[in-house]
Amino acid sequence: MPRSLRIEYEGARYHVMCRGNQQGDIFVSQGDVDLFLRTLSEVCDRNHVVVHAWCIMSNHYHLLLETPQGNLVDAMKWFQGCFTQRYNACHHLSGHLFQGRYKAKVIDDTNGSYFRRVGDYIHLNPAEAGLVRPGRLADYEWSSYPLYLQPPVRRPSWLLTDRMLSACGIPADTKKGRKAYEAYMALRQRTVAAFQQEGADAQEWQRMERGWVHGSKEFHRRMVDSLGERSPVPLRKVADGMQKKAIGEAAADELIRRCLVHFGLSKADLIRMQKGDPRKMLMAGLVRHHFPVSVEWVSTRLVMGHFTTVCRAMHFYEDPAAPWGQEKKRILELIG
Structure with a gap:
């Protein structure tokens, strides 16, 4: 069956997203979210995956993942399979929970601005959906953003914030640094809401969920070369048009x-x-x-x-x- 090819290498970072089957709601209660996060914690321990950001919406989720061991496919196979089994057992359901395979856009590892934009997009999802008022982004609790504003002892160990803060020009995860990140995200929320993004930044935002690479032309060429070298799959069996x-x-x-x-x-x-x-x-x-x-x-x-x-x-x-x-x-x- 035709399918998208996965790129895996040690230290790769991905914007992972997946929607409910037939775009139906998955997360209807806090219990569903807790089950998702508990399973996410387990896959971090099992596959040594690092989570930089996450956001759960009613019918889909977003993750900003890093795989130090280059094992995205194995990690995501276990994660989605295990979560589906547990979810179906809790709700007395059977069959598919998600709409096909998850989407994983590999993120440029040579330019921190791409990493930052993905983090912005994930944390601003509730604002774009009209679920929070201007300046109240932290009110949406099904996201890692409120945790970014808390001291490290109040966050799960598998959520890493240092890299995102650094990509935003914030040198340390201190009280001052967290305040700076809150101010930065408030500005980003106002900018996105007012459609004030310009040039390449605006185009990149519109393409955030499309395609399979998030990065520069040079990084894109590197990923194309990687596919050509590692995959024996004939072109006719590659599903992703891009x-x-x-x-x-x-x-x-x-x-x-x-x-x-x-x-x-x-x-x-x-x-x-x-x-x-x-x-x-x-x-x-x-x-x-x-x-x-x-x-x-x-x-x-x-x-x-x-x-x-x-x-x-x-x-x-x-x-x-x-x-x-x-x-x-x-x-x-x-x-x-």
Whole structure:
């Protein structure tokens, strides 16, 4: 069955979220929340997982997790399975509790601003849903935010706050530091409520639950490379459209690089060559035939002008002129 690919490595951080089956309510009482947090505490001990932030809404949850041992899949399999069994037993239910697999967006570990934004998003979920009044974010108790304002002795041992405070420019988990975090979150709540976010920050906020990577372009490329190296799963079995697009484009880019080396060309040469040059036509046909990339993408990469040139390249590739038949066989070997 097609499914999203998981990225795992030691020290990876994730924005994990999951909704109730058919978007139905899961958490209807304090008892349900206590059961969730007790199970979360157990998975932290069992799998050595670190929790940086969490928020429970009526029909879904958000977690900001770190896996020092690179074991997200095992941890989440046990956590959701165990919680579902316990929940169903308490409510005399059976069957699925959650809507499919959990979503886990891997977070850039080279730039603290991405980590901070995920924390902001999780803690501000109740405010966005209209569940708390302006300036009263701590009134929502089904979140780690009120715990951030408490001294360490009043928090669970599995909740780590230092990294989030540091990402917000707060040097220490002291009374002064906690007051500073409260002021920071109050400002963020006002900003989000007034739709005053600008530029990249606003775009990032809107995409918080979409995609599979939360980070810079460089980090995104690193994760794509990681998928390509570690996963033997064919592209046709990758369910996540953004993952499939990223992996396909990365593989196509590598094939184009090999073709350029084969033809003794550089990327600068592509600009000077005619749009319908047979070498371009062969490369375009090869890429389109073997990878799920768009004609617009190929046209841009190979500087072929209008995308219809790429469409013609498909016919050229399938039935190349006699002088280029042997060349097609040679570049086919580049796929490996």
